[in-house]
Amino acid sequence: MRIGELAQATDTTARALRHYEHEGLLTSRRAHNGYRIYDEHAVVRVRNIRYLLAAGLTLEDVRSFLPCLDGDLAATPPSDKGIRIALERLAVLDERIAAQTEARDRLAEALRPVIGRKIHPVA
Secondary structure, three states: OEHHHHHHHHOOOHHHHHHHHHOOOOOOEEOOOOOEEOOOOHHHHHHHHHHHHHOOOOHHHHHOOHHHOOOOHHHOOOOHHHHHHHHHHHHHHHHHHHHHHHHHHHHHHHHHHHHOOOOOOOO
């Protein structure tokens, strides 16, 4: 399948697919006209890449999962390495959330005299 077909089948963009390929997460062959051609298994691989990215992992983290990107990743029990990577990423996300919460609280406090009321987070 061509890149546009893969993008549509995986609800992503051709640009993202080229990026995944550049990062070594996806492979294609070239047609005589230079178009990228992907095997049918690329759909599963891209969906797994997007699943891991949506879970908060980085492309570098995803690279560690290369051996299992072509299977049912969501149904496969995680390896010790996978758990370690996920825990490390969770710690990074927790730190970022804490920093953003502190920044939000400082800004809300600075605005309190101007607005004259308690500022609540937007839901």
